Each structure stands twice: as C-alpha cells, then as structure tokens.
Amino acid sequence: MKEQTKLLLPSLAVVAPIVAFPTVFLFYMSLHQWILFIQEIKFIWLENFYNIITSQEFLQSFGITAIFVGASTFFTLLFGLALALILNEDLKGKGVFRTLFTLPAIIPPVVAGFAWKFLLNSEVGFIGGYILPHLGYEGSILGNPQLALLAVIMADVWSRMPLMFLILLAGLQSIPPDLYEAAEIDGANYWKALRYITLPSMRSAIIIALIIRFIDAFNLLETIFVMTSGGPGIATQTFPLLGWKIGFQYYNLGEAAALAIIMLIMTILVSQALIRRMRT
C-alpha cells in the first residue's frame, strides 16, 4: 500500500488539479455574471442559461450545428467505410494509398481551412475562380449562405475522413477470417457477406467512430473560423463559433461558460445513447 501511494500521489497531485480544474471552474463561472473588464462578479443562479436558451441566435445556431454535424458525420463515415472496404482488398499499392490518405488527418485544421478558402475564392481560387465559372457559376461560394455551409462541410469531410478510414480499417482487420470461409461454403456472395458478416462484426468499431466523429464535429472551430468566421451573416455559425463570439467578442464569459456546459450535456447525452446501442 505504501509503495502504491508513493508512485501515485506525486503524479496525481499534479495531474488531477490540471484535469479537474477547468471543468469545476467552468460550472462556477456559468452561475455568475462574469464580464471581462467589469470588476464586479455577481452570482445570478441560472440566468446565463436562461438568457442563452431563449436567444434567437441560439436556436439558429442549433439548426446550423445540426446540419453541419449531421452531414459531416454522415459523409465522413460513409466515405471512410467505402475506403476501408476497398483498401482491405488485395490491391497492389494499397500501402501507398493508405499513407497518402492519412495525410489530411494530421495537417493543422487551420491549414485545411485556408487551403479550401483559397481554392474556393471566387477571384483567384482554382475551383471558385476557374472551374466553377466554366461550369456556369460565377458567384462567390463563401459569400452565399447555403453554399458556404456546404463548403465548410466539405472542408471538414476532407480533413476528418482519413481518421474514420483508419478506425474502420482497424475494425475491419480484426474480423476473424474463418467467418468468411463459412460464408463461402454457404455460397454467400460479397454483398451478402458484407450485409450479414462484415457490417455486424464492425458494429462496435462503427459506433466508436460515430462517437468520436460526433464529438469532434460538434466542437469543431478552427476550419470554420478560418474559412468564414461563421458568416456570411450567421450562416455557418455553429455552437463553438457562437460561444467564441459571446466569450471573446462580447466578453460575456459567464454566458459562454453556460453555452459550453449546455454543449457538454448534449455531448454526454448523445454519446451515452450511442454507447448503449453498442451494448445491445
């Protein structure tokens, strides 16, 4: 027992406060009127939560966040699964493909945002200024509310699909081969095997990928920040960008903390629901 505490205490004494502090302090801040540059900090119960939930912008952001997270999760997962299935085949050069496909996952998200902003720019961008005008679209993509949302979804799919691909490929490779031998004896074709063996065996890998993707997309800030800063208007203002605006442009840190807690609760609820599906 003495040996244990000797090793455990010093590391935990440093780690635990660092890890626990932000969450605890966040709850404390959310219950106060806490505005930067105003000295007085008042305890106001749940007023921050009330103010934010009843604001017009919160509802609009909720809709935008739902579209962004839903579409981005759907496409990263679908394409990631397709890629994983293809690169699990016996193809020449699949190692090279795998290496190249990993690249976007580890480049800085701000660079991903900038790269797409540059490509889509309506004056100098290769896509926005050259290809699209040839196809008959002359306008600015990032200046159009619907297209801007589509563009940030695409940039996010670009930078996050590789991670989904890697997780799903790992799940795919852990399926025991003898399952397929049995299927072959039963005369099942590829699609039957996919439907009745591959996908059911990958259930937990898919759900884990879903949880990670959901949390990641729900909290994504930098790609959107660089591409549109939430605009035009508030067309791409997802929750993190709204929180950023409340906290660091309006300096209302208490209300930003309240929004962060609302987001945290939503994250926990959705992940819990997904985890429960994994067990059944």
Next chain:
Amino acid sequence: MSTSIYTRSVWTRVVLYFVLAIFLVFFLFPIIWLIISSVKTHYQTLVIPPKLIFKPTAAAYRKIITGGMLRSFKNSIMISFIDIVLALLLSIPAAYSLARFKSKFNENIGFWFLTVRMAPAFGVIVPMYIVIRYLKLLDTTFAVNIAHLLINLPFGIWLLKGYFEELPIEIEESALIDGANRLQTLIRIVLPTSLPMIISVAILTFMFSWNEFLFAFVLTSNKGVTVPVLVASLAGTMTFDWPLMCAVSIGAMIPAFIFVFVVQRYIVRGLTLGALK
C-alpha cells in the same frame, strides 16, 4: 493482411482503382495546389486560368525569414517539445498507477479525463484564460504549454493506461519479489516493453500541440504567437499575399509530411488504439 477471400475480376479491380484515384485527387489536390502556389509570384497567383508552367521562386519563403515570422515557428517547436517532455513525465507514472492499483477512485478519475476530451475547446479555454490573465502570463509560450498539457495529459494517460493494463503482470511481480521497488520496476521493465506506445503518445502530443489553434489564439497576441495562429491571422487579413500564406501553410505542414512517411505506423497505432479502447 486481407480478410477478403473473394477473388476479383479485372473489371472490379479497374473500378476500385478508379474510385481510389478520385479519392486521391480529392485528398491531395489542395495540398499540391498550396505547394505550387507557394513558389509563384504574387502576380502569378492572380492569373486566371492558372498557369502550371512557370519559373518557381522562393520569394515567399524568404519573406517568412525577413518578415520576422520565424519566431512563430520557433515558438511552436518549443511549445511542442516541452509539451512532449512534460506530458510523458507526468502521464507515464500516473497511467501506470491507474493501471496497476485498481480502486473506485481510479474509475472516477477516468470519467474526468473523458469530460476534458469531450468538453468544447472554448469551454476549457474560458476558465484557462481567466487564470492565465490573473497570473499575468498572457502572450507567453508558457501559457500555451499549460493549456496544451490540459488536453494532452488526459489523452496520454488514457492511451498508456490501456496499454499498461494489457502487459503481463508476472514479470513485474518477479522483479518486485527480487527486491526492486515500483519505480525501478516501471523504469527497467515496463518502459522498455512499452516503447512503441510511448513513441505514439509522444508523436500525438507533438501533433496536437503543433496543430492546436484556439488556445494559442486566445492566450497569445504578439510574442507568443504559434504557427496555426500565424496562418489564421494571415488568412484573415485583407492584403491577400497568397504565395506567402501558402508558404507559411507548407511550413505548418512539414511535421505532418515527415511523420506520415517516416513514423506513420506509430500515428495510426495511437489514433486507432485510442479509438478502439
């Protein structure tokens, strides 16, 4: 290793390669375009249709040096390496303790780790900002280091704890019987066998610190600015020096280029093990 037992016709292979080629263009074109544009002159980037044949120039890269932007790179390198050292020093003993000494307390600690991973980044930075501001540490690399540690520590502990739990306990027990204490056992027996995972954690820590934007953006303004903050602030200005922005972006991607070709398996292990635990 392939789990597929189905033999493919030539046509199926052609279709599969075609799909792969489309994905390849989608993934690589933005990066290639940045590389090409970074060696153009400002005028050449404005020309539509874009020219593919031109005389490359390193002017944009020279501007990084003469424009004083190397400081951001220096800051980012320092923050990332200090973060690796601190994260490993703190997370290895913590993870080992949590893996070997089971208790109710340990389970709850695991929950805290997860909330920090799930919490929105601006929810972590709001309380951090108040404290850093109070300590008068704004615009220092030290402040960014602390903030990054906040995310890297829980993640590193999580990965290492899972790995340590899988290690066979018998060798450690025999070392303990031979009179080694826990710390000696950890250093002489556990660490050498865990080296691959430790490398993975070190690389992921580096990548996180190097790529992270929001914390560095909130906590620094001038002297402590990191590479992602530099990229975002250049992309946000109205001067639109495209070659310079592209060159800085390429600089920001150098670690990714190195890692993906040299130590890719460690990255993949870290990313997927962390996911599949």
